[in-house]
Amino acid sequence: MTVFYFVAILSIIFALMTIFSRNPVHSVLYLVITFFTFTVHYVLLNAQFLAVVNFIVYLGAIMVLFLFVLMLLNLNKETEPMKSNLVKIMAVVAGLCLLTTLIGSLQLVEASNPVILKNPEIGLVKHLGKVLFKEYLLPFEISSILLLTAMIGAVLLAKNDPKKA
Amino acid sequence: MEAIVNNIQGVPLNHYILFSSIIFTIGVIGVMIRRNAIIIMMSIELMLNSVNLLLAAFSAYRGDASGQVFVFFIMALAAAEVAVGLAIIVMVYRNTRSVDINSLSRFRW
Secondary structure, X not given: OHHHHHHHHHHHHHHHHHHHOOOHHXXXXXXXXXXXXXXXXXXXXXXXXXXXXXXXXXXXXXXXXXXXXXXHOOOOOOOOOEOOHHHHHHHHHHHHHHHHHXXXXXXHOOOOOEOOOOOHHXXXXXXXXXXXXXXXXXXXXXXXXXXXXXXXXXXXHHOOOOOOO | OHHHHHHHOOOEHHHHHHHHHHHHHHHHHHHHHEOEHHHHHHHHHHHHXXXXXXXXXXXXXXXXXXXXXXXXXXXXXXXXXXHHHHHHHHHHHXXXXXXXXXXXXXXXX
């Protein structure tokens, strides 16, 4: 139980450092650590399939994309555009208002039961695979089309236009 | 594995909601305080991840696997979104020599 709170505090700290560090490369590295703590959260929930997918997709694929683009564009602390302090303070106040609203609406919910894994097998690959390929077969196939579309779109967008260049 | 399963017993569901709300808010603040388009996309990733975790927690709480399948779809969507978004950022950088989102204001008419 204490493991959850420890990891939760770590996630919050690293998420804050992600958005407040001035150097974009440091931001990406803090984001990697944040995603790693999320993987630990999935392991704690015994969602093993999600833990593995989170690790591979976020820490592997998405982080490489971010780091690659950051280093390709050669961004660093000197070129980093920053907003004025007034805008920053107003943004933080607005964000805290949002948080207060969310927590306030949480008070309407009656006191919650602890998360008890009724069926610890639920997050295992075997069980999830059965659900995925029986009930959610059509959305699964459609998501493959989505990924294909995204790939084609990304190539088309990032490609140099030969007529212009 | 038993130790892991026993470890989570006792964390109230409200604390999961609270934690996810905090991470989501950090993402929202990140979108508002930064001008670097790449870091804005990173903040969006933070928001998506907080929602994912909450879905997984509810799925474990209810004993229903559909929530975790949904998280899987959101992850596929996030991967597609990042690929297209970064391609757009590279294109904008090629045209304006900057990833400052204020330089995008020339797109308005």
